[in-house]
Amino acid sequence: DAKTTQPPSMDCAEGRAANLPCNHSTISGNEYVYWYRQIHSQGPQYIIHGLKNNETNEMASLIITEDRKSSTLILPHATLRDTAVYYCIVRDNTDKLIFGTGTRLQVFP
Amino acid sequence: DAGVTQSPTHLIKTRGQQVTLRCSPKSGHDTVSWYQQALGQGPQFIFQYYEEEERQRGNFPDRFSGHQFPNYSSELNVNALLLGDSALYLCASSNRPSSYNSPLHFGNGTRLTVT
Numbered sequence: 001d002a003k004t005t006q007p008p009s010m011d012c013a014e015g016r017a018a019n020l021p022c023n024h025s026t027i028s029g030n031e032y033v034y035w036y037r038q039i040h041s042q043g044p045q046y047i048i049h050g051l052k053n054n055e056t057n058e059m060a061s062l063i064i065t066e067d068r069k070s071s072t073l074i075l076p077h078a079t080l081r082d083t084a085v086y087y088c089i090v091r092d093n094t095d096k097l098i099f100g101t102g103t104r105l106q107v108f109p
Numbered sequence: 110d111a112g113v114t115q116s117p118t119h120l121i122k123t124r125g126q127q128v129t130l131r132c133s134p135k136s137g138h139d140t141v142s143w144y145q146q147a148l149g150q151g152p153q154f155i156f157q158y159y160e161e162e163e164r165q166r167g168n169f170p171d172r173f174s175g176h177q178f179p180n181y182s183s184e185l186n187v188n189a190l191l192l193g194d195s196a197l198y199l200c201a202s203s204n205r206p207s208s209y210n211s212p213l214h215f216g217n218g219t220r221l222t223v224t
Binding site for chain 2 (some may be wrong): 002030031032035036041042043044045046049051087091092093094095096097098099100101102
């Protein structure tokens with residue numbers, strides 16, 4: 001079973017920040033938080049990952065709480081092309097990613 | 110720099126037949142994993158290949174088998190196809206031994222339809 005809990009769906013206005021929450025209360029000390037997104041009919045696209053510090057790249061920012069039991073993915077200026085299913089994954093030291101059902105983000109004009 | 114490539118993109122087979130799907134990993138990657146994604150669900154891990162050996166396996170029957178070649182490319186074979194095998198089959202590659210701090214990169218998958 002997935003070790004994460006995400007809301008099934010969210011809406012966001014174009015140009016606004018999209019904040020996608022994820023709960024992972026049973027995360028272990030050496031497990032990373034990964035975010036992927038999947039646009040219809042494509043493979044999952046890697047977005048960002050982190051262990052305990054906040055991370056930022058050209059796509060998004062990842063905020064991890066101090067107790068590491070939850071995190072938030074931030075898309076600073078959402079566009080229509082950001083409409084996708086977003087998966088939050090807790091990853092151990094393997095390539096076996098356990099996907100949940102993710103959050104379906106709808107960006108509207 | 111080529112990403113993960115999969116072939117074919119679409120495939121239609123009949124129940125009981127066998128199918129082979131192919132994957133070339135991202136340049137510089139040496140590990141390949143396969144995932145099955147049923148409609149409306151998240152991907153499920155099938156198995157992982159590294160150094161031409163199966164290293165880890167998910168909860169899939171022996172009808173699902175694979176192979177990795179010396180150039181790191183991989184094949185997924187499914188025998189005795191069932192209607193329930195209809196899904197998007199995804200290949201992902203990574204670089205060991207950096208493992209969990211090294212992102213997996215996915216291809217766009219092969220859409221298999223079993224009739």
